[in-house]
Amino acid sequence: MxxxxxxxxxxxxxxxxxxxxxxxxxxxxxxxxxxxxxxxxxxxxxxxxxxxxxxGFSLGLEAFRMITLVVAKHVPSSYCSHVYFRGLTRFVGREQALAIQSDHRTAGLSARDVAMLDYAEQIATDASRIGEADIQRLRDLGFSDLNIADIAYAAAFRCFLSRYFDAVGATAEPDLLDDDPAVRAQLAVGKR
Structure with missing residues (x-):
């Protein structure tokens, strides 16, 4: 620190x-x-x-953890990638969490989850490029405006926290790191 x-x-x-x-x-x-x-x-x-x-996340804790894992990759934040990978594995298993972190579009997720994570990723990489068509895509897949706001809050807040943690030198605790060196390397997307 x-x-x-x-x-x-x-x-x-x-x-x-x-x-x-x-x-x-x-x-x-x-x-x-x-x-x-x-x-x-x-x-x-x-x-x-x-x-x-x-x-109080309107889409549930699993969706919250998927969003935070995808956003952490694109911030990029190694710390938050390690932490949220570990948290997501409790819901979807280790291999599925790795697939989502690698590329959520090819991880076998529903079209709805892919759209949710596409939106979260866009917030992390360049929210200024989001337009009404992006929001309509989410609505067409059944997301309410509350759901969309929650996705935006989760993604934007993760960007804020991840950048703060890196800026002040917070590092991942050894207990939160995966035992497999290859997985640790995959999750080391930013500061190590």
Missing amino acids: YLETVSDEAADGEIAAIYAAERADMGMVMNATRSLSARPDMAAPVERLLHQLRD
């Missing part, structure tokens, strides 16, 4: 609560979470926004 962050011993108030919740949920405090404490007054609002978006 390039910046000084709040240690476990020095954590109090909202930072202590954030650390305790993550430790209870994951058995550790992630470097990403620690990196937010470099600006303590921003850590809780950022965490709340992430949890509100993820926990």
Whole structure:
């Protein structure tokens, strides 16, 4: 980490609560979470926004994790690629998660999921090129405006967080890395 962050011993108030919740949920405090404490007054609002978006995601947690994995690849963010690959494997299995990360268009997904991930990818690479036709494509596949807004929020928020993590030097914890060196190499899309 390039910046000084709040240690476990020095954590109090909202930072202590954030650390305790993550430790209870994951058995550790992630470097990403620690990196937010470099600006303590921003850590809780950022965490709340992430949890509100993820926990209330209108398309479900599996879709949220697919979106974040695809976006992390295109940011590019090695850290978020490792983390969200691990999270997505719990839903679709390791091989399917690898296929989605490699190229979601050839991963055997439904036309609806491909369109969702195309939209998320476009947000990550150049959202200024998105037009009404892109939104209509999603509507034609049954996405509501709430769903489309959720995809945009998830993709844009992942861009923000991934870039922040890289900018302050957060690195993936060894426990979150895949055991296979070839998979780790595939997921190392940005800073290593």
